[in-house]
Amino acid sequence: MKRYFIYLSYDGTNYHGWQIQPNGMSVQEELEHALTVLLRETIGVTGAGRTDAGVHARMMVAHFDTAQEVDTQQLTYKLNKFLRQSIAIQKIIPVATDMHARFSATARTYRYFIHTRKDPFENAYSCLLLYPLDFSLMNEAAKILMEYDDFGAFCKSHTDVKTTLCQISHAEWVQIDDHRWYFEITANRFLRNMVRAVVGTLIEVGRHRITLDGFRKVIESGQRTSAGESMPGHALFLEDIRY
Numbered sequence: 001m002k003r004y005f006i007y008l009s010y011d012g013t014n015y016h017g018w019q020i021q022p023n024g025m026s027v028q029e030e031l032e033h034a035l036t037v038l039l040r041e042t043i044g045v046t047g048a049g050r051t052d053a054g055v056h057a058r059m060m061v062a063h064f065d066t067a068q069e070v071d072t073q074q075l076t077y078k079l080n081k082f083l084r085q086s087i088a089i090q091k092i093i094p095v096a097t098d099m100h101a102r103f104s105a106t107a108r109t110y111r112y113f114i115h116t117r118k119d120p121f122e123n124a125y126s127c128l129l130l131y132p133l134d135f136s137l138m139n140e141a142a143k144i145l146m147e148y149d150d151f152g153a154f155c156k157s158h159t160d161v162k163t164t165l166c167q168i169s170h171a172e173w174v175q176i177d178d179h180r181w182y183f184e185i186t187a188n189r190f191l192r193n194m195v196r197a198v199v200g201t202l203i204e205v206g207r208h209r210i211t212l213d214g215f216r217k218v219i220e221s222g223q224r225t226s227a228g229e230s231m232p233g234h235a236l237f238l239e240d241i242r243y
Contacts, residue, residue: 001065003097004072006031006045007090012056013124013234014086019050027051027087031062034082038075039066048101048241049108052193054233056125059090061241063101070094099243107169109186109240112199112231117179126180127235133206135173135181141205141215142171142183145198152222154201156193156230164191164222173202184239193230200228 008031016024020032028045035043048061072092079089113126116133145168152164170186183199201218204210210218210228218226 001067001097002069003063003065003095003099004070004092005095005099005101006062006064006092008060008062009058009088009090010056010060011086012051012054016053017051017055018047018057018060024053027057027060028062030083030087031079034079035064038078038082039068039070041066041068046101048105049190049238050192051236051238052196052233055236055238056234057238059240060238061101061105061243063095063099065097104243105241107186107188107240107242108190108238109170109184110190110195111185111237111239112183112195113180113235113237114182115180119179122180125235125237127232129203131207133203134208135175135206137208137212138202138206139173141202141212142173142185144212144215144219145171145185148219150222151191151194151198151219153218153220153224153227154194154197155191155224156197157224161191166190166194171198186240195236196231196233197224197227197229199231202228203231204228 010027015027018027020026020029032045043064045062045064076089076092114129115122115126116129149165151166155164166187166189168187173181173183175181205215
């Protein structure tokens with residue numbers, strides 16, 4: 001068997017996330033169907049992570065195995081013709097059979113976009129927040145994240161995970177212009193719903209509802225009920241995956 005990595009991007013607006021769901025359309029299901037049709041054999045696809053419903057990816061990586069020798073450029077072309085406009089294949093490359101899209105990844109980067117002025121052209125991919133925010137204080141809180149490794153406080157409740165440990169290597173708010181910002185965070189792994197919960201809690205800091213000391217206490221509590229609300233998924237992008 002030969003293993004291939006697929007690099008793709010997708011608009012998650014109309015999908016119930018990356019992973020195959022019994023009750024809705026998923027990106028994984030669309031990709032598996034396309035590969036199965038084009039390669040004329042049953043193909044399973046393993047992704048680098050699981051984006052939630054409505055979340056987008058500028059870069060997702062997935063792998064599949066096949067006994068065939070694949071013309072990667074030709075398959076890339078055919079997949080892009082076959083798939084919906086909301087999914088784009090960037091490239092396909094052969095990799096060693098022990099390379100794994102999920103477990104071989106060393107870092108993942110997400111960005112969460114917000115805008116602070118009503119703008120009809122931002123609404124689809126950014127979250128509108130009309131209250132004043134103290135971004136310098138939010139960046140102070142973001143630095144605190146890198147002092148910890150247990151983020152159970154930002155993990156979706158009743159999620160079956162073996163560990164809530166993550167190593168965050170970068171976290172900051174970046175200004176695009178006078179009314180647009182994004183929060184960028186890089187870690188070796190993420191818990192379910194973690195980024196949106198982190199952003200929601202940082203916004204509470206920015207509204208002066210949680211102090212920096214209070215933010216530490218949220219993290220140390222390990223309780224999801226201590227953290228801020230989970231922000232809407234439409235403004236979240238999986239930006240990069242490193243191997």
